[in-house]
Amino acid sequence: MNQKLINVILLALSFVVMVIGVHRSLVEDDIIGNYWLYMVGLVLFMLYYYRKKKGA
Known part of the structure; x- marks a missing residue:
């Protein structure tokens, strides 16, 4: 799976859970x-x- 896609999914999930x-x-x-x-x-x-940070 694409690493950028996983990062976007993680960021979106963290935002949704906080909301x-x-x-x-x-x-x-x-x-x-x-x-x-x-x-x-x-x-x-x-x-x-x-x-x-690891990917950068």
């Missing part, structure tokens, strides 16, 4: 309960950043 986390936190009024969404988004972004 979902913010939305659920506002709707449910529970940031701590949705902490795992923020961490998944952060891990996806860190993986994207690592892959981008």
